[in-house]
Amino acid sequence: MFSSQLTAASAAFQAMEAENRALRARIAELEADPLPPATGGASTETIPTEADYRLRPADIRLDVCVGRTLKGNEDKRWSPAIYRETQCGGKIEEDGLCTRCLKKAAKGAAAAAADAAVTPTYYGWSGRVTEEPFRWQHMLGTAWAVHAAQTGKLKWLGSDSASAIKAAEKEAAKAAAKAAKAAEKEAAKEAAAAAKAAKAAAKAAIKAEANRELMLIGGRIYMIKGRELYEYDTTLDAAGTFVGFLDSATTA
Numbered sequence: 001m002f003s004s005q006l007t008a009a010s011a012a013f014q015a016m017e018a019e020n021r022a023l024r025a026r027i028a029e030l031e032a033d034p035l036p037p038a039t040g041g042a043s044t045e046t047i048p049t050e051a052d053y054r055l056r057p058a059d060i061r062l063d064v065c066v067g068r069t070l071k072g073n074e075d076k077r078w079s080p081a082i083y084r085e086t087q088c089g090g091k092i093e094e095d096g097l098c099t100r101c102l103k104k105a106a107k108g109a110a111a112a113a114a115d116a117a118v119t120p121t122y123y124g125w126s127g128r129v130t131e132e133p134f135r136w137q138h139m140l141g142t143a144w145a146v147h148a149a150q151t152g153k154l155k156w157l158g159s160d161s162a163s164a165i166k167a168a169e170k171e172a173a174k175a176a177a178k179a180a181k182a183a184e185k186e187a188a189k190e191a192a193a194a195a196k197a198a199k200a201a202a203k204a205a206i207k208a209e210a211n212r213e214l215m216l217i218g219g220r221i222y223m224i225k226g227r228e229l230y231e232y233d234t235t236l237d238a239a240g241t242f243v244g245f246l247d248s249a250t251t252a
């Protein structure tokens with residue numbers, strides 16, 4: 001029972017591998033004969049290639065998580081959208097991956113092992129930037145992209161396609177909202193600092209008032225602030241000319 005299941009699984013895997021190999025072989029042909037030209041897009045625009053969506057090996061950092069991130073990296077100049085990879089960059093927990101990526105990888109692998117029709121991508125696992133993308137990923141050069149281009153399902157629309165314009169507008173609105181929020185935060189911070197300074201000044205004024213004291217020395221009234229002795233201005237009820245320090249004045 002177990003061995004027959006194993007044989008079936010192995011055969012399915014081999015068939016999948018063969019299909020993958022055949023599709024990968026088509027990549028070379030497609031590179032010599034590029035993807036279909038722009039349909040409705042700006043004719044002057046250069047159509048990106050597989051390399052434009054991959055990190056250059058020199059740019060990959062091995063001291064942080066090498067999990068591949070695709071979320072939010074859609075290039076909607078293609079239909080369907082093509083993804084550009086970025087590196088997770090989280091703190092490595094084990095085996096070059098962060099805690100989150102380890103979890104996603106395990107969940108994705110378990111699901112794919114249980115059902116061949118399921119791809120780990122469904123579980124948010126997009127592989128490692130140090131490895132080739134999965135065959136089903138919506139990135140240029142994968143078996144999926146080659147097949148989709150062959151069958152006309154993958155189309156280059158260019159920057160002036162409705163979905164690309166909408167995506168660019170959304171991106172601009174997002175950036176504007178972020179800038180506004182940052183400015184608001186900065187203004188609130190400044191207001192809080194000003195309020196704090198005003199409070200400190202008021203406190204200092206009260207303290208100064210509390211610290212002053214009048215003293216009769218040699219028949220004259222002086223105002224004392226700490227150790228400083230001033231003439232006392234009776235009309236203004238304030239310190240007048242500085243006379244000297246208390247020790248020397250009293251001993252004089």
Ligand SMILES: [Zn+2]
Pocket residue numbers: 065066067088089090097098099100101102
């Ligand atoms: Zn990660």
